[in-house]
Amino acid sequence: ILGAVILGFGVWILADRSSFVSVLQTSSGFLQTGAFVFVGVGVVTMLMxxxxxxxxxxxxxxxxxxxxxxxxxxxxxxxxxxxxxxxxVGQLKQEMGDVVGKLIRTYNASGQDSLQEAWDYVQAQVKCCGWVDFRNWTDNADLMNRTELTFPCSCQAA
Incomplete structure (x- = not known):
């Protein structure tokens, strides 16, 4: 049963496109490799x-x-x-921060892609705004060039 759980977790990481996992998959192949390792370990555990x-x-x-x-x-x-x-873990945090920072800088509110939708989903579920705080969104030139200060709808700014 544990092998099936591990296998399912690996498949979930590979298949999920609407959560923080899809944001992390763009940082490096590390998470995708880890998912394949989970699938392999799950299959071997079930077989054993x-x-x-x-x-x-x-x-x-x-x-x-x-x-x-x-x-x-x-x-x-x-x-x-x-x-x-x-x-x-420090290097992993740095990579995640770089990926999210790049996503925030290039975020285009008018045109959605799957990565932006995934980050919106994360912000809505965690009830957060940005990577560290809402000031991360000041790096986005598109949002800051508007006449009034706006954040994405998913952003729960304090």
């Missing part, structure tokens, strides 16, 4: 779970040993991935 059950039911020591070895390998890979994520 099946082989482990088959080995337990039929009392096949080889399948049980293979099941244990792959579980140990998956545990080591998860610890390594968690460690890499922990030590690279």
């Amino acid at each position: 779970g099946f082989l482990g059950c088959l080995g337990a039911v039929n009392e096949v020591r080889c399948l049980l040993g293979l099941y244990f070895a792959f579980l140990l390998l998956i545990l080591i890979a998860q610890v390594a991935a968690g460690t890499l994520f922990y030590f690279n």
